[in-house]
Amino acid sequence: MAPVCVLVGAPGSGKTTIGQALAATLGVEFRDTDADIEQLAGKPISEIFVDEGEAHFRTLERAAVAAALAAHGGVLALGGGAILAEENRAALVGHTVVHLSVELPDAVKRVGLGAGRPLLALNPRATLKHLMEQRRPLYAEVATATVITDGRTPEEIAAEVAALLKP
């Protein structure tokens, strides 16, 4: 079984929001590797970063991505940094992967002060800018389609992704 659609994108691109709306439209289950990791670890991602560090989180994330790609047939959202691992990028080959693109102004508005996002805890705007520059080529590498989200409502974006998935 493979996901009907895998969503990738920067923090605040709307993977969770659009993923839930898209899954409802398609009548399939929604799964989010961030939520899978939190459930397995029994604590929020921010606490995993504090207690065990980012490297340990990335190890849990690689396992969560592999498990979800193998077992989930609905809409799958990956964590914003999942594409940093070459193992995860390789695992995405052959899947329908939609990059939800967002530019810095909208991303900053959406993540606010970065609450609950450990990487953005210090200086959300500067950190997001750096993350997005570093990751843009990686999102493009894994994506089979890109949908622009700036200035658009989650409903509009979910409808465009649904239309892309029609055979």
Ligand SMILES: Nc1ncnc2c1ncn2[C@@H]1O[C@H](COP(=O)(O)OP(=O)(O)OP(=O)(O)O)[C@@H](O)[C@H]1O
């Ligand atoms: N198109 C949009 N327009 C306005 N607000 C949005 C849009 N998409 C998402 N949001 C809002 O932005 C915030 C971040 O969205 P969401 O959590 O879905 O992003 P994400 O890509 O899953 O982020 P993360 O990588 O941190 O998991 C939420 O408060 C959500 O309601």
Ligand SMILES: O=C(O)C1=C[C@@H](O)[C@@H](O)[C@H](O)C1
């Ligand atoms: O952009 C990132 O590296 C992250 C995004 C979130 O989805 C979480 O996976 C975590 O906070 C790390």
Ligand SMILES: [Mg+2]
């Ligand atoms: Mg999310």
